[in-house]
Amino acid sequence: MNSISEQEVLQFRQETKGTANLTHFNNAGASLPPDEVLTTMINYLEAEATMGGYEAEAMYQPELLRTYDLIAQLINADSDEIAILESASAAWMIAFNGIAFSKGDEIITCEMEYVTNLIGFLHVQKRDGICIKVIPNDEYGNFSLPALEEAISPKTKLLAITHIASGTGGMMPIAAIGAIARKYGILYLLDACQSAGQVPIDVKEIGCDMLSVTGRKYLRAPRGTGFLFVRKEIRDQLRLTAIDGFNAEWVTTTAYKLRDDGRRFELYEKNRALTLGLGRAVAYALHIGVDRIWTRIQLLSASLRQNLETIDGVTLHDTGKQKCGIVTFSIEGITPQEIKIKLAAKKINVSVAMAKSTLYYMDKNQLTSVVRASVHYYNTEEEIDGLCAAVLEISKLLP
Numbered sequence: 001m002n003s004i005s006e007q008e009v010l011q012f013r014q015e016t017k018g019t020a021n022l023t024h025f026n027n028a029g030a031s032l033p034p035d036e037v038l039t040t041m042i043n044y045l046e047a048e049a050t051m052g053g054y055e056a057e058a059m060y061q062p063e064l065l066r067t068y069d070l071i072a073q074l075i076n077a078d079s080d081e082i083a084i085l086e087s088a089s090a091a092w093m094i095a096f097n098g099i100a101f102s103k104g105d106e107i108i109t110c111e112m113e114y115v116t117n118l119i120g121f122l123h124v125q126k127r128d129g130i131c132i133k134v135i136p137n138d139e140y141g142n143f144s145l146p147a148l149e150e151a152i153s154p155k156t157k158l159l160a161i162t163h164i165a166s167g168t169g170g171m172m173p174i175a176a177i178g179a180i181a182r183k184y185g186i187l188y189l190l191d192a193c194q195s196a197g198q199v200p201i202d203v204k205e206i207g208c209d210m211l212s213v214t215g216r217k218y219l220r221a222p223r224g225t226g227f228l229f230v231r232k233e234i235r236d237q238l239r240l241t242a243i244d245g246f247n248a249e250w251v252t253t254t255a256y257k258l259r260d261d262g263r264r265f266e267l268y269e270k271n272r273a274l275t276l277g278l279g280r281a282v283a284y285a286l287h288i289g290v291d292r293i294w295t296r297i298q299l300l301s302a303s304l305r306q307n308l309e310t311i312d313g314v315t316l317h318d319t320g321k322q323k324c325g326i327v328t329f330s331i332e333g334i335t336p337q338e339i340k341i342k343l344a345a346k347k348i349n350v351s352v353a354m355a356k357s358t359l360y361y362m363d364k365n366q367l368t369s370v371v372r373a374s375v376h377y378y379n380t381e382e383e384i385d386g387l388c389a390a391v392l393e394i395s396k397l398l399p
């Protein structure tokens, strides 16, 4: 697969005003949106203010509905399997809390699982008496498929996996895990928060039943957006935690009927400008091609790792065979927080990944925090050189 050409990168940067004055390596936090995402939202808010909210919605209805088609295309689902929500956590919780657990049921997860999800497991453990099993990565940081199969029992109700953890560059073998979920007929909930827009995602190939995503990270959509995929065959298995006159229809004074599509998991009111912004960001990614985006992200992140490795005092923390655009490291003698501040003074954005976000993994590797430099396709080799030069300078100035 051809990667993105330098000329295209230049064009994407010209279409992204945020790239003009800073180096943004916090794409795993929130990417810089393309300018057209911003104008789409501003124009819609302008229409709301000048026409009226309901009238603007009616005018933009085809475009609003198209957002569902675009998301479906992005993950190879059907449009009626998508709910648009405000975050990945909101999406994940709607799916997870929809599952009816009984005492003794088991949830199997991985050590890369995200904090929201882990707290969710603990909550139902306390409430329903379920059992949580965590499959540890092997010594090279790879997920063990045999260990997963061994852990499955007749009581296993859910496989819950985070594809890409928030604080390390390794990736889970989600399609192989999906094959095991299908073999044993177990529900499979995938946190693809860091993956959508970075890695091609095909829910049919992965074989997941539910998938949660945020908009603001690799999709370059606005903050406050996300979506949930629920495979239509399992829609009726999930309990609803919130019902209004949108996701249910009042049939008689004593009966109601739930919506029969993915929007069953939404409520009526939402920010329509954000929905349009999300749609525009997904269209932008589709236009480039997520497979091409993924190729470039792998090239750039490999180059960043290679460069960082040559600097004395720098330790890389990404493990596992397959790595993504998230690059984590530390410098001996200085805290990640201080490194972040020093880089910010040079207009380089990175973030600090804290142990609490990926507690099993960080605890096991005795890490409290690490610097996270996350690359996207609009970053350049020159920016990587700039970051590495700044890291070298920081490490040289240490006492």
Ligand SMILES: Cc1ncc(COP(=O)(O)O)c(C=O)c1O
Residues within 6 Å of the ligand: 086, 087, 088, 089, 090, 114, 116, 162, 164, 165, 166, 191, 193, 194, 213, 214, 215, 226
């Ligand atoms: C792996 C992973 N899952 C879920 C989330 C939560 O996403 P949101 O903040 O959109 O709820 C994050 C956020 O960093 C994440 O990295």
